[in-house]
Amino acid sequence: MKRSLIAGLASLSIALAGGAALAANGKSVDKTPIAVLAADPAGKAVLEKELPGITRHPAYWWFKGKTLRQLQAMSRGMLSDEKLTAVQRGLDAAQTPAQAPGPTSK
Structure with missing residues (x-):
């Protein structure tokens, strides 16, 4: 019982880590279905x-x-x-938050 609980927790942590990595990396031509890309105005x-x-x-x-890669x-x-590289670059640029202007010197 203890081993199965540990194995289950290990599987859950691996799954969560994979989801966090995908969230951090955002949308991808390799992993994100076309419909998901198109549902986002920037992706579309x-x-x-x-x-x-x-x-x-x-x-x-x-x-x-399907994904664009598929x-x-x-x-x-x-x-x-x-x-596909051009699409990925565009997706990456769309996901990058706009940088606030830096301080100006007087």
Whole structure:
């Protein structure tokens, strides 16, 4: 009983650590479903900038639950590594809080 409790707690802490890492890293072309990216206004703006029309694509209903990385494997070269890198850069920039202006010298 004690071993199973310890094993359960260890599994829980690993799962929580993974969730915390994902939260810290934010949205990703590798792990975040396209629908989740599109549900966020900043994420949707990045998608539409780098992949114009993706959320209006006739098959969106089919691929929206996949990640961009998963969709890339089925895209026959239409989603290049460069495109995914550009999307990831945009997502990272959208998640970076705006820096407050520094003190000004007089």
